[in-house]
Amino acid sequence: MALPVVDTEYVKEVDKARRDLRALIASRNCAPIMLRLAYLLSLSLFVSVEIARNENEGKWSGPNGSIRSEEEYSHGSNSGLKKAIDWCEEVKSKRPKITYADLYQLAGVVAVEVTGGPTIDFVPGRKDSIVSPKEGRLPDAKQGAPHLRDIFYRMGLSDKDIVALSGGHTLGRAHPERSGFDGPWTMEPLKFDNSYFVELLKGESEGLLQLPTDKALLDDPKFGHYVELYAKDEDAFFRDYAESHKKLSELGFAPRSPGSKVIVKDGTILAQSAVGVAVAAAVVILSYFYEVRRKMK
Structure with missing residues (x-):
């Protein structure tokens, strides 16, 4: 499917969808599953080049909204996400212009923000697809640090990204019927803070x-450095998390042009640009009159 045209009207729809998602997530207390939806769509994006060639896929699917198909939401790793997909459909029905790919990633951003987490920069423009990725690409919670690096490094993410994104476990809990594990990671699973690292x-x-992949963050010295930092400095965690979440949500996606990124700021950058042009023009005019007066003397 074609890329959406990220014009003023599209940005207005994104802003309205953001408000709709805030209300929906607050009323249903569904921030954890919305964040999981956004995470899994991005994490299913990349495979190694060798696997991609062997599967003869031609291209990676990415966070493109394909999870709305029964083929994909029926994957074992996506168990329970149909509920989140249906809730997002309530917003989509009111904001048909926005793509599913943008909507699902926006839901993850809003889920973090409404539960007390950092503000995450969101750039729209993802295209939809009905082509689903193959199953079995997500991290295995029963493995350790080498496995985490294998999964995340191939996406271009760093050790810092791995630890910061693991902090997303501060929201929600594991369900045995979905993952085989049971329980929350923190005492307040509907609050986004640094308590995951404290615990x-x-x-x-x-x-x-505490999953094996959680404990691996302590066993590895490089990971452990960030665990200790985030446990004592929530501001540092929020700053790094916002950056890492944005990177994850944009895997396989690049705005069509710099203008796409400018528009998303609700016209703020455009306004700043206009002010800059006006200031420049004023400087030119004043310089002209100065030269005229100087010559007249």
Whole structure:
């Protein structure tokens, strides 16, 4: 499918969809599953070049809205996400102009923000597709640091990104019927903060979950550095998380032009540009009159 035209009207639809999502997520307390929806769509994007060639896929699917197809939401790793897809459809029905790909990623951004997390820059313009990725591309929660690096490095993400994005576990809980694991990672699973890292450093606590991939963050010195930093400095976590989340949500996606990125700021940058032009013009005019007066003397 073609890329959407990210014009003023499209940006207005994104802003309206953002407000709709805030209301929906607040009323249904569904931030965790909305964040999971956005995460899994991005994480299913990349495979190694060798696998891509062997599968003869031709191109990667990416966070393109294809999860709305039964083929994809029926994947075992996507268990439970049909509920989030249906809730997003309530917004889509009111804002048909916005693509599913943008809507699902926007839902993840809003989920973080409405639960107290950082503001994440969102650039629209993702195209939709009905081509689903093959199953089995997501991280295995039963494995350790080498596996995490294998998955995330091939996406161009760093150790810092891996740890910061793991902090998303501060929202929600694991469900045995979906993952085989049970329980929340933090005492307040509907609040986005740095408590995931605080709890991780405490060690295992009754009623709280720590997956092998969580514990791997402590076992690895490079990962452990960021765990300790984020546990004591929530501002640092929020700053890095916002950056890493944006990178994850834009895997396989690039705005068509610089103008696409400018428009998303609700006209702020455009206004700033206009002011800049006006200032430049004023400088030129004043310089002209100065030269005229100087010559007349």
